[in-house]
Amino acid sequence: MGNVGRRDFLKTAAASVAAASLLASCQTKEGEPLSQKMGGVEDQLGIEWDKSVCRFCGTGCGVLVGRKNGKIVATKGDPECWSNKGLNCIKGYFLSKILYGRDRLTKPLIRKNGKLVESTWDEALDLIASKYSEILKTHGSDAVAMFGSGQWTIFEGYAALKFMKAGLGFIAKDGVGSNHLDPNARMCMASAVAAFMRTFQSDEPMGSYEDIEHADTFFTWGANMAEMHPVLFSRIIDTKMKNPDRVKIIDLGTQYTRVSEEADLYLEFQPQTDLAIANYFAHYIIKNKRYDKQFVEDHLVFKKGETNIGYGLKDGGADIPKTAGKMEKITFGEYKKFVAKYTAKHTSKISGVPEDKLKQAAEFISDPTRKVCSYWTMGFNQHTRGTWVNQLVYNIHLLTGKISKPGMGPFSLTGQPSACGTAREVGTFVHRLPADMVVKNEAHRKIAADIWKIPVEKINPKVGLHTIEMFRATETGRIKILWTQVTNPYHSMPNLNRFTKAAKEQDIFIIASDVYPTRTTEVADVVLPSAMWVEKEGAYGNAERRTQHWNKIADSPGEAKTEIWQMYEVAKRLKVDEKTTVADIIYNFNQDNYYEELWEEYRSFTLGIGKDLAPYKVLREKHGVVWPYVARDKAVNGKIDFSDVWDDIENTEPNGFTSVKWRYNSKYDPFAARFIKDHPERSFKDGIVFYKAKKNDYRATVLAVPYEPPGEVPDKEYPFWLCTGRVLEHWHTGTMTMRVPELRRVMPRAFVNFNPEDAKKYGINRGDLVRVTSRRGSVVFPADINGRAIPQKGSVFIPFFDESRMVNEITLDQYDPISKEPDYKKCAVKVEKV
Amino acid sequence: MVISSWVIHSSESLFDKIKTNLTAIPNIEITDEQDFKLAAVIETKSTAEAADLASHVRGMEGVNGLDIVSHFFEDETLDKKE
Numbered sequence: 001m002g003n004v005g006r007r008d009f010l011k012t013a014a015a016s017v018a019a020a021s022l023l024a025s026c027q028t029k030e031g032e033p034l035s036q037k038m039g040g041v042e043d044q045l046g047i048e049w050d051k052s053v054c055r056f057c058g059t060g061c062g063v064l065v066g067r068k069n070g071k072i073v074a075t076k077g078d079p080e081c082w083s084n085k086g087l088n089c090i091k092g093y094f095l096s097k098i099l100y101g102r103d104r105l106t107k108p109l110i111r112k113n114g115k116l117v118e119s120t121w122d123e124a125l126d127l128i129a130s131k132y133s134e135i136l137k138t139h140g141s142d143a144v145a146m147f148g149s150g151q152w153t154i155f156e157g158y159a160a161l162k163f164m165k166a167g168l169g170f171i172a173k174d175g176v177g178s179n180h181l182d183p184n185a186r187m188c189m190a191s192a193v194a195a196f197m198r199t200f201q202s203d204e205p206m207g208s209y210e211d212i213e214h215a216d217t218f219f220t221w222g223a224n225m226a227e228m229h230p231v232l233f234s235r236i237i238d239t240k241m242k243n244p245d246r247v248k249i250i251d252l253g254t255q256y257t258r259v260s261e262e263a264d265l266y267l268e269f270q271p272q273t274d275l276a277i278a279n280y281f282a283h284y285i286i287k288n289k290r291y292d293k294q295f296v297e298d299h300l301v302f303k304k305g306e307t308n309i310g311y312g313l314k315d316g317g318a319d320i321p322k323t324a325g326k327m328e329k330i331t332f333g334e335y336k337k338f339v340a341k342y343t344a345k346h347t348s349k350i351s352g353v354p355e356d357k358l359k360q361a362a363e364f365i366s367d368p369t370r371k372v373c374s375y376w377t378m379g380f381n382q383h384t385r386g387t388w389v390n391q392l393v394y395n396i397h398l399l400t401g402k403i404s405k406p407g408m409g410p411f412s413l414t415g416q417p418s419a420c421g422t423a424r425e426v427g428t429f430v431h432r433l434p435a436d437m438v439v440k441n442e443a444h445r446k447i448a449a450d451i452w453k454i455p456v457e458k459i460n461p462k463v464g465l466h467t468i469e470m471f472r473a474t475e476t477g478r479i480k481i482l483w484t485q486v487t488n489p490y491h492s493m494p495n496l497n498r499f500t501k502a503a504k505e506q507d508i509f510i511i512a513s514d515v516y517p518t519r520t521t522e523v524a525d526v527v528l529p530s531a532m533w534v535e536k537e538g539a540y541g542n543a544e545r546r547t548q549h550w551n552k553i554a555d556s557p558g559e560a561k562t563e564i565w566q567m568y569e570v571a572k573r574l575k576v577d578e579k580t581t582v583a584d585i586i587y588n589f590n591q592d593n594y595y596e597e598l599w600e601e602y603r604s605f606t607l608g609i610g611k612d613l614a615p616y617k618v619l620r621e622k623h624g625v626v627w628p629y630v631a632r633d634k635a636v637n638g639k640i641d642f643s644d645v646w647d648d649i650e651n652t653e654p655n656g657f658t659s660v661k662w663r664y665n666s667k668y669d670p671f672a673a674r675f676i677k678d679h680p681e682r683s684f685k686d687g688i689v690f691y692k693a694k695k696n697d698y699r700a701t702v703l704a705v706p707y708e709p710p711g712e713v714p715d716k717e718y719p720f721w722l723c724t725g726r727v728l729e730h731w732h733t734g735t736m737t738m739r740v741p742e743l744r745r746v747m748p749r750a751f752v753n754f755n756p757e758d759a760k761k762y763g764i765n766r767g768d769l770v771r772v773t774s775r776r777g778s779v780v781f782p783a784d785i786n787g788r789a790i791p792q793k794g795s796v797f798i799p800f801f802d803e804s805r806m807v808n809e810i811t812l813d814q815y816d817p818i819s820k821e822p823d824y825k826k827c828a829v830k831v832e833k834v
Numbered sequence: 835m836v837i838s839s840w841v842i843h844s845s846e847s848l849f850d851k852i853k854t855n856l857t858a859i860p861n862i863e864i865t866d867e868q869d870f871k872l873a874a875v876i877e878t879k880s881t882a883e884a885a886d887l888a889s890h891v892r893g894m895e896g897v898n899g900l901d902i903v904s905h906f907f908e909d910e911t912l913d914k915k916e
């Protein structure tokens with residue numbers, strides 16, 4: 001085809017998919033036919049299309065990947081994926097480029113005489129296996145840790161969980177597996193997990209992204225969605241444009257962002273005082289009788305939490321009371337009295353938000369005619385009271401009954417593409433097993449052991465060391481072998497210098513599986529080159545509980561291999577006896593059908609309990625499936641017959657399944673419908689039931705906890721708050737996006753962002769070099785003023801992507817005593833012009 | 835040659851102005867519109883140029899958001915002689 005003809009074809013194709021995307025936002029039902037499906041006009045150019053998922057943020061946008069002559073030549077937002085309805089953000093331009101950085105790791109490396117040198121796979125794997133054998137036989141499983149990722153595919157996370165929690169017990173001298181398995185998701189959404197479990201006894205949001213099209217009031221809490229979840233923010237803007245007078249955006253934050261710019265109301269609060277503001281909203285709702293009395297009566301239980309719970313600043317959590325997570329029942333009257341002290345005046349004094357703004361926001365959130373959605377990410381989660389603040393927002397939605405209905409609900413967004421699918425659902429945490437089960441619970445261990453066909457004694461009942469304590473244990477020599485996969489902790493840990501020093505000085509064997517050289521590979525003893533994204537089969541689970549599968553589409557470079565293969569090969573080298581290896585026990589899947597068999601084994605944990613995942617074959621076919629994906633028939637789901645309530649459920653599919661968009665609501669969720677029908681003695685007038693909250697008589701918990709300051713606050717010597725985070729161009733530690741020349745050119749280095757008034761006061765101009773010092777150290781950054789965001793007076797913002805200037809050398813390793821998630825948003829620093 | 839397409843979200847009051855301003859940019863062709871959103875096709879020499887243009891348009895007054903719909907970059911990936 002000539003160039004002109006090809007150009008015309010491509011332009012026609014581009015125009016028609018763009019037109020289809022305009023239309024897609026008007027469609028209200030998933031699965032409606034769209035004019036542009038996988039192929040289209042461009043098929044005539046010889047492009048083969050396959051579905052995939054964006055490799056970056058937790059929005060989990062579907063992407064169609066076009067291949068020609070074995071190479072990726074095109075990408076499109078997937079119009080059949082309902083998470084993004086055919087749109088990608090600007091990072092979509094660079095999706096395939098992350099595969100092709102010039103310094104991709106292509107061969108295993110082993111450290112010899114202080115230097116990493118190329119080796120064969122056999123040499124590297126034999127060395128790793130011999131280290132595991134030696135350490136497990138000498139020290140037991142307590143000396144072995146793995147640090148994984150919310151970017152692991154679900155397959156990889158499940159394989160890692162089995163490796164650590166089931167496999168190692170067959171080699172270890174103590175005969176149990178290791179629970180020292182945590183994902184980097186500990187650093188991004190553990191607070192949301194803890195809060196969901198404490199409130200509903202089931203993890204993950206109840207609503208879906210479709211809420212955006214049904215809602216008319218959006219509260220964003222410290223979440224710069226315009227830059228961090230741009231496709232979702234586009235959907236919010238779309239909703240607003242359709243009804244600009246009615247739809248309101250209320251932004252609450254510690255810095256003015258693009259979201260603040262679009263907002264109808266912006267509340268700028270002092271760091272950590274979101275706790276006080278949320279309590280004020282609850283007080284306003286009750287005082288003005290805006291709460292839903294029936295909902296309160298039917299669905300809620302009130303509790304007060306333990307206070308003064310510490311900050312995890314002492315090793316081993318020595319400053320945390322054992323009762324930190326305790327919640328005690330109180331009455332509604334006692335709760336009302338508790339929040340009554342959060343008057344507008346008192347809250348304004350703590351938070352710095354003017355009283356009239358607090359009242360305006362409270363009016364919007366409590367107005368019974370408004371459909372309210374609340375969104376947040378790291379501002380809440382990376383917080384020394386992260387679990388509390390998540391729960392305080394649930395309080396608001398629970399008191400007003402604005403939950404589990406289209407257009408209403410609290411929604412914690414995720415930062416990573418599979419923080420939900422891999423970390424939370426698979427349960428790659430130190431205390432977890434799949435499907436919200438925990439190692440401490442004997443019945444849960446028994447279920448896992450039965451599925452895994454291993455003796456239950458092999459599963460260690462003792463909760464492992466969570467991320468911060470795991471890395472602190474590398475300082476003391478307790479952890480002797482650490483395998484990191486798809487993550488870069490020696491860049492992203494807070495108070496980083498102490499951990500890097502330990503990695504260099506202690507006798508610890510570090511294995512890093514990654515795609516590019518990173519700060520972590522720099523301290524590793526063995527580096528394993530990994531396949532990434534569409535170079536392997538995979539599946540991710542996004543923030544709206546959508547599981548998305550993709551096939552292998554491209555080849556990986558050199559000798560790079562999947563983590564699934566790497567773990568299998570190590571397990572194969574770990575001999576249980578003459579005839580049996582660890583791989584024979586934990587990875588006993590047919591090699592021709594490995595992924596399907598692994599998936600179906602994992603899926604069996606989820607069936608019939610409201611966490612039901614879709615069958616492998618359905619996932620391969622569909623462009624994402626939201627769970628619970630419930631089978632009507634007991635014969636299929638293995639536990640419950642839904643046939644007598646099935647006709648009342650919306651969105652059932654002809655195949656006898658339904659994908660639940662609003663959990664706990666009997667109009668959509670067969671588990672809720674079943675429960676209500678089976679419990680005629682209880683009042684469920686609105687058709688809602690929190691059926692997972694068995695311990696609380698199927699009621700959600702409203703928690704009374706106060707405002708408490710963070711572990712370090714500015715003072716005379718260190719007068720500024722330091723907040724860290726991401727920028728639009730770079731993702732996490734920049735290991736992928738800094739390899740894309742276009743992104744590196746636009747944002748080549750980290751900066752320190754000042755409020756213009758502070759900059760003037762300190763005589764700092766844009767581009768000046770500024771030394772930022774905390775009690776942990778100093779790093780020099782160029783100054784930015786009047787950039788895309790404006791920090792409030794008395795605070796600075798520094799992004800963490802830049803490995804040449806690592807802000808984590810000065811952050812503080814304080815954490816939420818309940819979720820154990822570190823707080824990267826608040827510590828005290830001083831600044832001086834260099 | 836890199837061909838891509840976008841959806842541009844515009845404010846109501848500046849919709850016409852944004853349309854006029856975009857039409858004046860030679861690489862951009864407005865192909866459709868609905869509810870103060872524009873569909874556009876972009877022809878550039880490289881992905882870098884397309885991304886720069888996207889950043890520029892995203893920063894324009896009255897532009898509330900810009901999403902990428904499709905991105906064809908065959909000439910950057912495959913040998914041009916193919």
Ligand code: SF4
Nearest residue numbers: 054056057060061089
């Ligand atoms: S919004 Fe997130 S998932 Fe969607 S294209 Fe952008 S980076 Fe990828």
